[in-house]
Amino acid sequence: MEFARAELVSAVTPIEPLPNLSALLGIDLHIKRDDLAGTTMGGNKSRQLEYYLGAAQAAHADTVLITGAVQSNFVRTAAASAAKLGMKTIVQLEARVPDVDALYGSNGNVLLSRLLGAEVMYYPSGEDEAGADAALRERAAQERQAGRTPYVIPLALGNPPLGALGYMRAAEEILQQDSAFDVVVIASGSGLTHAGMLAGLRAVGHSARVIGSCVRRDAQQQRKRIRTVLDALAELTAHASQVGDDDIMIWDEALTPGYGQLGPPAAEAMAMMARTEGLVLDPVYTAKVFAAVPALVESGEITKGSRVLFVHTGGLASLFAYQSALENAFPHG
Incomplete structure (x- = not known):
């Protein structure tokens, strides 16, 4: 195949x-x-994204949605890669790490994702992969209603x-x-x-x-x-x-x-x-x-x-x- x-x-x-x-x-x-x-x-996420974003291109998507931890390299790399390919990115950040300070929520990958033009949304649980994916799909449905063509990069097993x-x-x-x-x-x-x-x-x-x-x-x-x-x-x-x-x-x-x-x-x-x-x-x-x-x-x-x-x-x-x-x-x- x-x-x-x-x-x-x-x-x-x-x-x-x-x-x-x-x-x-x-x-x-x-x-x-x-x-x-x-x-x-x-x-390493660049290698994974080659196939997810390849599938997004094949589906003629103009918007990519992805979920991960607040300091996820995956979502930041997705934002960079999608920008390179001319797509909008919506990143969902999950609360996975306890007892963090202000820098954790604003610097590093979060800062870069914003610089790269990604829209940021949040999910309250870091241990609910299926729920995080469902939240992305709900947002994708809203994007579809707005006339866009979204592609969801899922996290949970079963995909x-x-x-x-x-x-x-x-x-x-x-x-x-x-x-x-x-x-x-x-x-x-x-x-x-x-x-x-x-x-x-x-x-x-x-x-x-x-x-x-x-x-x-x-x-x-x-x-x-x-x-x-x-x-x-x-x-x-x-x-x-x-x-x-x-x-x-x-x-x-x-x-x-x-x-x-x-x-x-x-x-x-x-x-x-x-x-x-x-x-x-x-x-x-x-x-x-x-x-x-x-x-x-x-x-x-x-x-x-x-x-x-x-x-x-x-x-x-x-x-x-x-x-x-x-x-x-x-x-x-």
Whole structure:
């Protein structure tokens, strides 16, 4: 089956060695710079949006509606990508993170979404995916009555996981660059990036372990979600049917204290990457993902000498909304 694709990632993102961390950890560590993918601070969501916005174009949509957390990179990247394609964007921001300050609600991705011309609406719950999708569809109906042609990018399970196709493509891209990795460490949130990478590798018979680091749910919940996404993805493409339950590897020890909150493992990972390789991670996704690498080396789950690829999925815009948390984690002096 062919799927419409809007070309948002026009160049191959590099794979770079991390020599200092490799020496420190005793592994051969590389980084896939998907923080450079797409437009306006980029990230993995650009690859997912190629298929959602491709479908929107095929439907002749002029308005895109999307939901996510207040500091969602997905909604900000959707606003940027839709602007590039000449579409209006309505972003719905969900209250997922407790005890936030004023900066969280106004800086980072929120500020960029407004700059990009997105209309912002709000949803009071951060744990009601079906309800958030229903609110978008209700608003889409209003847009339709006003003479526009809306396209909803859904969040909840039960919708075709078009975004996962983007990371099946990313898996192909990685293998064309370098196919000799033993382990791939990647974010596991909505499940589209993780499931797509896993399905893409297995589709061509590559046996690298794909370890998803949880950014929103614990390991038990996330394992079920990845299985559900993979089963739905297999309905879109037979290439996704090669993934067994044993292939779904989940790590959640940096999730604490919860989604969108900076805990000690993530803060330590941010410091390690910044001070060893000069690369910055964000507190919501990539710091929690990279935290898996030294922890799994220490536990022996990633053996010394392994060739490891860490997928940097971007998200740096949200950094500027976390000033208070970062100042607490890295005090002056």
